[in-house]
Amino acid sequence: MPVPLPFPGVQIQEIPAGVRAIVGGSTSVTAFVGRALRGPKEVATRCFSFDDFARKFGGLWADSPMTYAVYHYFQNGGTEAVIVRLAPGANRSSADLATGASPNLTLEAASEGAWGSNLRVTVTDPAAGSFLPAEATQVFTLTVREVDPAAPSDTSRDRATETFINVSVSSSSPRYVKRVLEQQSSLVRVKTDATQRPTNVANAPFSSVGDGSALAATDYDNPGDLSFQSSRRGIYALDAIDTVNLLCLPPPARTVPQFTGVWTAAASYCDKRFTMLLVDPPASWTTAAAAAARTGLTSLTSKNAAFYFPLLVMPDPLAAGRPASFAPCGAVAGVIARTDGERGLWKAPAGQDAGLRGVDGFSVSLSDPGARLALTDAQCGALNPAGVNALRPLGVAGSVVWGARTAQGADVLASEWKYLSVRRLALHIEQSLKEGTRWAVFEPNDAPLWSQLRLSIGAFMHQLFRRGAFKGARSQEAYFVKCDAETTTPADQDRGIVNVIVGFAPLKPAEFVILQFQQITRAIA
Incomplete structure (x- = not known):
């Protein structure tokens, strides 16, 4: 039945475009879990600068490697941190x-x-x-x-x-x-x-109280406590935050490396959260050979984890600038955030431009910054095929990140998720599409919905293509989106399922640049 017009003249009617925009989420929000001087206990709290962190959590604390990791993160270009303070046994004055x-x-x-x-x-x-x-x-x-x-x-x-x-x-x-x-x-x-x-x-x-006891592995994850995860304790306090792209677990104390079991639990958690875990070298990695063998962490082969070696030697602001050894996760996370902002997350966070700010050298001992190790080309050549990312001096370029592989990056594993930039791009796409297609839930499962999904997802993927995220000169070579009667069968419709297949051709880093030379000699007459 036609709708009567209110008056003669030109009438304006707005018609919905039918395309719902998908906005890409953040790429370098970094979570830190550990001790701090003050602040909410086991509550995920956002900080946007080190001054912001100092106001909320008290700033640098000599007994807390986490506070230094946050400092190094913002020093190297980080922009947003999520802090979870662990304070077992601490009371309030x-x-x-x-x-x-x-x-x-x-x-x-x-x-x-x-x-x-x-x-x-x-x-x-x-x-x-x-x-x-x-x-x-x-x-x-x-x-x-x-x-x-x-x-x-x-x-x-x-x-x-x-x-x-x-x-x-x-x-x-x-x-x-x-x-x-x-x-x-x-x-x-x-x-x-x-x-x-x-x-x-x-x-x-006010009454005098202490800062609580030293951290134990069960403060991060306690499988024996059935309510530990549901009550959002330890690393699971991060469940209150929608998006965490990188996870750093600095050592529990200045001379105590992170517990092996915590790395395993954190990797499993990251696999469920579209999050990358940055793994610091354990105490057993005292040589490049031990790091290449991944001694003590051979079972950690998560595609959502990345190893870095060795430790960083940096000045300690609380000790008159004297050098000390620090876990690299905070500084590396800052480099990743800086690279994302300058080049995009499809650029491998490594190379001459991936400089580590404030680094004086490298060490293999948390307790002895004098146990120096400057990786050579040959040693980096052994670490790279093992899926361990090297941190090394590079002449006038300074100290740099010289590797961009995941924990599945060992050549022997032949994983499609060998490279950190490829894996992080996939996580970004997965998370953005998950958040950007919620509107489709409970919509009629038929051709109009499939068409809307193709248009929305296609527009998002094309935007990434235009920014240089994919390989290929044409969009047809770079990505595809398929959602139709072939992907969603009548049986799927009966079960309320819509299947969308998204493919992309990632840019892979040029790890080996091979220069071929030929000497041209004058022909003999």
């Missing part, structure tokens, strides 16, 4: 403020750790005339300071100061102290409520 009634108002540090022992709280009278007489026993002004223990005793230098004017112990007040601190304070929370305001006090100290 608290301060019990005396009141005229029981219970007393008790404040506690916003997060676990010894940092809370540096907090001081001051309670003063409220501003005159700012409250009704009936509120006189409820309103007060609260000031919280985080003192700098390194500052001289005759100075008043503080790391942070927060003042909350005219807060109240009454839950009906718009300035209810518990709610105000939850919303506005980065230092303290209310642990125990009170019915009357606390008495005036100046610089009352």
Whole structure:
């Protein structure tokens, strides 16, 4: 039945295009799991710079290799990090403020750790005339300071100061102290409520607590605890984040390499998350030969993992710039992020342009930065076919990443996922298409839906092709998208299944550039 027009003249009607745009997701969001001075415990938290990390997690800590890895990540070009703080056995400092009634108002540090022992709280009278007489026993002004223990005793230098004017112990007040601190304070929370305001006090100290125990393998993954994964503990705290492209698990302590079982669990987790695991060299890799044999990690052959060797020697800002050995995962993740931004993730994150910033040399010992190793061409030639990515000095180019293979990159495995850039491009496509085609769920499973899927996915793949992600001079040579009655049979339709086949021709890195020379001699007359 025709729809009557409202008035004579030109009428405008918008017709849907039928193509739903698929936006490519991020490519270098990097997750770090380990100890930190402060911050939320086992809660995945985004940081966009090292200053941002320092505000939320306390910055560099000599006992935490993770904090250095995050520093190296942003130093080398990283842009977005996701932090999971592990703090087994750590408690929160608290301060019990005396009141005229029981219970007393008790404040506690916003997060676990010894940092809370540096907090001081001051309670003063409220501003005159700012409250009704009936509120006189409820309103007060609260000031919280985080003192700098390194500052001289005759100075008043503080790391942070927060003042909350005219807060109240009454839950009906718009300035209810518990709610105000939850919303506005980065230092303290209310642990125990009170019915009357606390008495005036100046610089009352918080209790002294420690930073908890050293990390164990079960702090990352605990197969014996059936609720460990479902409650999002350890590495599984990352389940709260939609996209994590790279995962770094720095050593649990300065001289203790990462646990072998943790690498295995993390690789299995990454296989399910479109994530690449950057594996640091274990303690057994004391020579290039041991690294080429993948001693201690021979069973780790995940296509979503990549080995790097050796350790980095870099200045330690907390030790007057003296050299120390560090796991390479953070710096390598920064190089990958930088390469993605400058060239695209289809460019192998290796070569002369993949410089490692701030690196003074290389070592094979976490405890001894003097155990130096500068890989030679011959040693790199042994590592490459074994699927181990070399880190090496390269003359005036400085220290560089000189390998771009996955853990399946060993020649003997003959894997289609040999190269890191190819695998990461596939993960990017898979994740982008998964997120960008959710609209198709519960749509009528017939030719119009198949056509829309072909158009949407084809447009996404063509965009990648135009940016140089695929091999081939023409789009027909670079990729294909098939979704029709051949891929989705009547039996599939009865089961509610739509099958889409997507293929692409990846660009593979030129690992071996062969120059052939021929001397031309003058012919004899």
